[in-house]
Amino acid sequence: MERDELSAWLRLLLTPGVGSSSGRRLLARFGLPQEIFAQSASQLEVCVSAKQADSLRQTPAELTVQFNTTWEWLSQNPQQRHVLTLGDPCYPAALLDTEDPPLLLYAMGDADHLQQGWGQSAPSSIAVVGSRNPTAQGVANARQFSQTLAQAGLTVVSGLALGIDGAAHEGALEGAAPDQLATIAVVGTGLDRVYPKAHFQLAHKIAQQGLLISEYPLGTPPLSANFPKRNRIISGLSHATLVVEAALQSGSLITARLAVEQGKDVFAIPGSIHATQARGCHALIKQGAKLVESAQDILEEFALPIGAEIAMNSVAAGADTAASNSISGLERSLLDALAFEPAGLDALQARTGLDTPTLQALLMGLELQGHVARLPGSLFQRLAQS
Known part of the structure; x- marks a missing residue:
């Protein structure tokens, strides 16, 4: 330009x-x-x-x-930094069909990736969004679903926020092929800033094997009003939206609503009826979102083949299950008592009859093996692979 x-x-x-x-x-x-x-x-x-x-x-x-x-920013790395206008051939075609496409987009990533994942063919991309304060299981679900979806060739779109968004980007980067557009992060700041700062390294990785996108001028700080607005771009770039975990007031429900308005599918992962982070997903399912229990459910909906690499991962998951079978009988009893809802020491003592030192030792061992997650408030939660 x-x-x-x-x-x-x-x-x-x-x-x-x-x-x-x-x-x-x-x-x-x-x-x-x-x-x-x-x-x-x-x-x-x-x-x-x-x-x-x-x-x-x-x-x-x-x-x-x-x-x-802007000119200096572009000149410093022309292969990685781009400005896309409405008339640019690299401007995402999928956004042109939405109600409010941005006049201009800033993009950071390999120039070759600007030709991929923009919605010219369906399906090629999916939004994976959710809570900034997820459960340990929610983080694991976001990562595992995104990894499998990326292995199937889909580009995972999210918002680089803490929690589910970050896990979705990481899973996609892990699952994508080297030359694939793994993930797109749509941010609510200028691209010369990374927000949250904790995702600085993640943003760098996305720039190498994906794209960072913003409609906001360079120097724009993280203003609260910008984040709900950018959600229309997340849904607009995607053929469908998956909500992993969300409270009833979550911004992820805005993304889901926009996807519905754009005539796109919404998927939701159910959770415990007692979990605050699951209520948004349950509300979406009541409203017609498609309940999914695995990434394969989404791939089948898209009529995409599962593929050999994903099948190998299923074998690996089976190996993980076999490994979980090697835990002791006392540990297995504790896992059964814990179930998949967060519980405190008092509740676990009442369910198992174990004394406090034995219970704490068993929980620590299961945590180290990856079967149990420690949550705020001295709570513990069993993870799905156990």
Whole structure:
């Protein structure tokens, strides 16, 4: 992209009072942004209000700084850093069919990946979303489902948030082939920032085998209003949405609702009727979301072959089950008493009759073997593979 063209797009993006809807009307009538800014106020008022036309006739105060920042950012690594406009051939076709496609997208990742996973063929991508405060089982589910889905050739789309999002990205990176677009992270900040900071290394990995996407200018901080808004891009880039765990007020339900509005499938993993993190999924299932118990359920819905590598993983899972059978009889009794819902020491003592030192020793051993997770509040939860 030439300097003048980039400057014009940024000016349109930064013009106060002119959002993406008004911007698309202007582009449809006048063509490229340079042509928009060459129009008189009366000509502009055919598409927008007089106040918006007046704003378009003035140069935003922050344009020079934003242009210089963006141009330098692009120049530092042109193979990894990109700006995609509505007219760019690499702009995701899937977003063009949504109600509110961004005028401009910032992207970070290998240029070859810009040609993959954009929805030209169905199905090629799936959103995997959920709670920022998941259970240990929820994290494991997100990772395992995403790994299997990526092995089947799907691109996993999520939001780089703590909890389920991060686990989904990690699972996809583990399961994808080296040349595959493993995962897309749609973020709510400028791409020169990583939020949360705990995902700095994960974001770096995604840039190598996936894409980081944002509609927000460089330097944009993590503003709370931006995260629900970016969910329309997560659902828009995906052929379906899987909600792993979600409370009733979770932002993941926004993504699911947007997917339904876009005419796409929603899948949900059920959980305990007593678990707060499962209530959002249960609500979605009541509303018509498809209950899934394994990634294979989704692949069958998409009519995708499971494949040899995934079958090998099933064999490995069987080996894990065999390994779990090697635990002692006392440990097995404790696992049966724990079941799959969080429980405290008092409850476990009442169920098993074990004294406190023996119970704590058994729980520690099972935790080290990966059969039990320790939760906040001195609670323990059995993991599904045990």
